[in-house]
Amino acid sequence: MELHFSKYTSCIEDSNELLLYHSLTGSLIRIIEEEKINHVRKLINKNSFADDGSEVIKTLKEQGFLFPSDIDETEIAKQLFIDRASCRDSLRLMIYVTNACNFRCVYCPQPHTEEYMDMKTIVDICEAIKKYAVANSTKTVIISWFGGEPLLNTEVIENAMESLSQFCSEHNIILLSGMTTNGYGLTDVVFERLIKLGVNEYQITLDGLSETHDRNRFTRDGKPTWERIWSNLIYMNNTEYKFSVSLRINVNKSNADSAKELIKLKKEKLDERFTLQIQPITNMGGMGNPNSEYCTESEAEDVRIDLYSLLGGMKDEGFRRISRILRPFGLMCNCAKIDYLIIKTDGTICKCELLIDDEHNCIGKIDNSELRLNLARLAQYVAPSFSNECQECKIFPLCYGLYCPHKKSLKYSCGLKHFDLTRNIKMLATGLIKKRQAEV
Numbered sequence: 001m002e003l004h005f006s007k008y009t010s011c012i013e014d015s016n017e018l019l020l021y022h023s024l025t026g027s028l029i030r031i032i033e034e035e036k037i038n039h040v041r042k043l044i045n046k047n048s049f050a051d052d053g054s055e056v057i058k059t060l061k062e063q064g065f066l067f068p069s070d071i072d073e074t075e076i077a078k079q080l081f082i083d084r085a086s087c088r089d090s091l092r093l094m095i096y097v098t099n100a101c102n103f104r105c106v107y108c109p110q111p112h113t114e115e116y117m118d119m120k121t122i123v124d125i126c127e128a129i130k131k132y133a134v135a136n137s138t139k140t141v142i143i144s145w146f147g148g149e150p151l152l153n154t155e156v157i158e159n160a161m162e163s164l165s166q167f168c169s170e171h172n173i174i175l176l177s178g179m180t181t182n183g184y185g186l187t188d189v190v191f192e193r194l195i196k197l198g199v200n201e202y203q204i205t206l207d208g209l210s211e212t213h214d215r216n217r218f219t220r221d222g223k224p225t226w227e228r229i230w231s232n233l234i235y236m237n238n239t240e241y242k243f244s245v246s247l248r249i250n251v252n253k254s255n256a257d258s259a260k261e262l263i264k265l266k267k268e269k270l271d272e273r274f275t276l277q278i279q280p281i282t283n284m285g286g287m288g289n290p291n292s293e294y295c296t297e298s299e300a301e302d303v304r305i306d307l308y309s310l311l312g313g314m315k316d317e318g319f320r321r322i323s324r325i326l327r328p329f330g331l332m333c334n335c336a337k338i339d340y341l342i343i344k345t346d347g348t349i350c351k352c353e354l355l356i357d358d359e360h361n362c363i364g365k366i367d368n369s370e371l372r373l374n375l376a377r378l379a380q381y382v383a384p385s386f387s388n389e390c391q392e393c394k395i396f397p398l399c400y401g402l403y404c405p406h407k408k409s410l411k412y413s414c415g416l417k418h419f420d421l422t423r424n425i426k427m428l429a430t431g432l433i434k435k436r437q438a439e440v
C-alpha cells in the first residue's frame with residue numbers, strides 16, 4: 001500500500017533530534033537515533049512511498065502521521081469540525097454582572113463604567129436559560145461570572161446560582177460555574193457562600209510577588225492588593241472543598257523574575273487545586289496604559305518558553321496548557337463555539353469578550369425570558385473558513401480560520417500570521433522532557 005505524510009505534519013530538526021508534530025491529532029514524536037532520523041528525512045520529502053514494514057513506518061502510522069495515498073486528510077479535518085459543531089448539548093454563558101472594577105491595573109483594556117446588572121435582568125436571564133435548556137434537551141449549563149469585577153455584584157450572582165441550581169437538579173442537568181475575579185473581595189465569608197452555591201472554578205491574577213504585583217495591580221484609590229489576595233488564597237487552600245483556581249500571571253520582561261519567585265511560592269504553599277497560567281502582557285488596545293511595557297509577539301513567545309519550561313521542570317501541569325493549544329481546535333477563540341454566548345449587564349448578547357460594545361458583535365438580546373439570537377450574525381462568528389489558504393495551512397485543524405472570529409466576521413484575512421508553530425512545538429517538547437527528567 002502506498003502511503004503519504006499528512007500535510008498537517010511539521011518536522012523540526014534541532015541539535016541531533018527530530019521533532020514530528022501532527023496538528024490533526026496533536027501527536028508529538030521526538031526521534032534521537034540517527035538512523036531513524038535519516039529514514040524520516042527520506043520519507044518526508046516524497047509524495048508517496050511504500051509501506052516497508054519498518055519500525056519507523058509502524059510508529060508513524062500508529063500516531064496518525066501517515067495516510068494511504070487515496071485518502072485526503074483535509075476531508076478528515078473538515079469532518080472533525082462538523083462533528084464537533086453538531087454536538088449541541090451544552091450551553092456556556094459568560095455573564096457580565098458589572099462593568100465597574102475596584103482595581104486600576106496599568107494594562108487593563110476595559111473601560112470601567114459604573115454599570116451593574118439589576119435583579120430584573122438576571123431573573124430574566126435565568127428564565128431564558130431554563131426555557132432554552134428544556135427546548136434543546138441541554139445536558140450541561142456552564143456559567144462564568146465576569147466583569148469589571150464580578151464580586152462587586154455578588155447579590156445578582158447568588159440569586160442566579162440559587163435559581164439555576166434548583167432548576168438543574170430538578171431537570172437532571174449538570175450546572176458548572178466559575179468566575180474571573182481579581183481575588184481581592186474573595187474573602188473567607190464570600191468564598192464560603194459562593195462555593196456552597198456551586199461556584200467552584202476561579203481565575204485569579206497575581207503578577208509576581210507583592211512588590212511587582214502591586215506596581216501593576218492596585219485599587220482604584222492606589223492601595224496595594226497582593227497581601228489580601230494571597231491571604232484569601234491561603235484560606236481557600238486550607239479548606240477541604242473541591243474547587244480549582246487558575247492562577248494567572250501576566251508577564252512582561254520587567255516582572256519575569258518575580259513571576260518565577262511566585263511560581264516557587266505557589267509550589268510551596270498551595271496544593272494541586274491551584275494551577276498556573278502564564279499570560280504575556282500584549283497590547284490589546286482599548287483603555288490600556290500607553291506607558292505599559294507590552295511584549296512584542298516574539299518577546300511573548302520567549303516569556304512563555306522560559307516560564308513553561310520552568311513549570312515542566314517542577315512537574316507542574318500548568319505548562320500543559322501549551323499542549324492544549326497544539327490539539328485540534330486549540331487555537332480557536334471561545335467565541336467560535338456555537339453554544340458560547342456573552343451576556344452584558346443590560347441583557348444584550350454578544351460573542352467577542354474584548355469588543356463588547358462593537359455593533360458587529362451584538363448578536364441578540366434576552367427578551368421576555370427568551371434567548372433571541374440573530375442567526376445571520378451568529379454565523380459570521382461560528383462558521384469555519386474552508387478557503388484554500390486555510391485548508392493547506394499546517395495548523396488548519398487547530399484554527400479552522402476561527403482564531404479570531406471577530407476579525408473574520410469583518411472579513412480580515414488570516415489572523416495567525418504571527419503564530420510561531422516551531423517555537424510552540426519546541427516549548428511543548430522542552431516542558432515534557434523536563435517533566436520526565438524530574439519524575440525519574
Ligand code: SF4
Binds near residue numbers: 385393401414417
Ligand atoms: S486563519 Fe490562518 S492560521 Fe488559521 S487555518 Fe487559516 S491560514 Fe491557517
Ligand code: SF4
Binds near residue numbers: 335352353404
Ligand atoms: S473574537 Fe478575536 S478579539 Fe474577540 S476574544 Fe476572540 S480572539 Fe479576541
